[in-house]
């Protein structure tokens with residue numbers, strides 16, 4: 001069990017976070033949402049570090065352990081989120097991906113608040129803070145083994161539950177509006193004859209529709225010109241995560257040829273037979289296909305193979321990497337492009 005005082009420090013920030021949310025509601029001052037988010041992100045940060053200290057070793061919270069001067073510990077850099085998660089893993093604490101994702105989102109929102117001027121609606125703020133609550137509850141109850149109710153006053157627990165149901169009511173309202181208007185959710189034919197529902201690049205929720213020539217999110221109210229605009233604004237990788245998951249499901253089926261994308265370098269570019277082109281599910285780039293002039297297979301990376309023909313004249317042809325690696329026909333192979 002963790003030392004109470006350390007957790008109480010984290011819980012103080014949590015307390016304050018909820019209080020700021022209520023103040024934003026009561027006073028209609030949306031800037032208080034920002035403080036609420038900053039504080040809830042701070043709570044998770046403190047919790048992760050304290051878990052690392054207590055379940056691992058206190059030195060694990062410092063970035064560069066070899067360079068620590070024990071007299072100047074308060075000046076030493078401490079670990080960032082990815083390092084905390086990685087080190088927690090090393091000491092045998094694995095946090096499920098859905099919780100990690102919520103924490104990452106929270107940190108992203110905090111960065112946005114710290115570095116840009118952003119406006120937050122009640123819906124967005126309730127989503128971000130709700131996710132923070134879920135993550136904190138998980139860390140405290142599942143990892144530490146304590147009960148959240150033991151740390152919070154009853155009225156605060158009530159307020160916390162209210163924030164969560166507020167977010168659910170936004171989801172319900174979005175669903176209702178979409179069905180009232182008879183609009184359909186934004187989808188994309190990611191694979192031949194397989195439409196995939198895409199999430200909003202700003203908030204990650206799937207209540208986004210195409211309506212009157214624009215793409216509009218019913219949760220965060222952000223608008224996008226078209227799919228390309230959505231992809232370009234997918235800074236949190238909400239869309240690419242969904243699409244990569246779809247590709248990974250198909251990766252080992254052998255049904256699709258998959259290669260590295262020339263634009264984003266991920267191993268997520270597949271050959272679409274219907275369109276006779278290569279498509280990257282991460283950056284949505286389309287590449288023209290070339291058939292290998294030796295074996296006829298679709299190729300993304302063209303290479304040029306030089307060989308001597310029947311008359312001993314030197315010839316060249318575009319070939320796929322399999323032919324480049326395996327065929328004995330060529331005396332020289334060069335990269336093309």
Ligand SMILES: [Zn+2]
Nearest residue numbers: 200203217220
């Ligand atoms: Zn949205």
Ligand SMILES: [Zn+2]
Nearest residue numbers: 261264280283
């Ligand atoms: Zn790509």
Ligand SMILES: [Zn+2]
Nearest residue numbers: 292295320323
């Ligand atoms: Zn070939």
